[in-house]
Amino acid sequence: MPIQVTQSSMPSIEEYINEIKSIWETKRLTNVGEKHIALEEKLKNYLSVSNISLFSNGHSALELAIQGLKLKGEVITTPFTFASTTHAIIRCGLTPVFCDINEEEYTINADKIEKLITDKTSAILPVHVYGNICDVEKINIIAKKNRLKVIYDAAHAFGEEYKGIPIGNFGDITMFSFHSTKVFHTIEGGALCYTSQEYSEKLSSLRNFGITSPEKVSYVGTNAKMNEFEAAMGICNLRHIDEEILKRQIVFEHYMENLEGIEGLSLPNKNTKVKKNYAYLPILVDKNLYGKTRDELLFLLEEEQIFTRKYFFPLTNSLECYKGSYNDNNTPVAKDIANKVLVLPLYSNLSLDSVTQICRIIKER
């Protein structure tokens, strides 16, 4: 059996059928029905946030966060992320300014942000990449001092805590993705969490064409509503989320034990300030010490039907669609890591025997 980099978690079919039955009674399939309302409430509790709005996906949520905050001009961000983060900035008519990342956690290097601030800068858009939490304290100080908004892309950080604070409570807005490959999912889906209640009406109406009452359209919104079947999937998955994360942790730790001490491989840091969700297992391959390049290791595993991913290569500042617009030499650390990184298969039902086998192939190369 081939081993993919990830596998979606699912409730039993009986549990899902049971959850969706009432949709046949209400005949309400979307537009903030009872499942949507219930999931919003449950997530608010689980994530310990004061405000949350659900969306059809994380990307739309991110675009609407940018629109909702009325950002203009330049946004300081990271190139070491999924295309979505950078696309959202550009699709909203703003200019991304790429800041390099740090070598330990691959998150935005907060010490390099201030140099990039100009009179056009309106916000910082960092990413808690792989669930590694950004330097939220330093970013907060910089933002306050320079009157910048902060939107966190927390697509990888569902359920995490930093120094005991749930991760949706930092910055002005935090975006979560509930895509089926993420730790918690609603098939497709996403959310925005925010501390300021004043955003609530606007963000919630932006997902429904900006409609605020039957005869009033207050904003130029879009259609980004989560439907009832997605919300029902979320309700089911949320019942099992703690078990899901625990199973991931066991797989993750089995990898760590088996990969420790292999020359030329760097493993994720053990950051004791973070309560992790074990979303990803990225390793760095140093070809001089390991004896093979990252790509050679990828092919070696692929021959054994084990599929890894080069998350995140290429950097978003060197994507083909942005050719000629940015220079990845301005973010040398990100460029170096993008050339070495490989994300290994990790999901809750991955057997420890498979992990042992994957690690043996990596060790023996």
Ligand SMILES: *Cc1c(COP(=O)(O)O)cnc(C)c1O
């Ligand atoms: C998945 C992801 C997104 C986009 O989320 P969707 O729900 O797929 O639209 C954005 N940023 C990052 C870092 C992601 O991994």
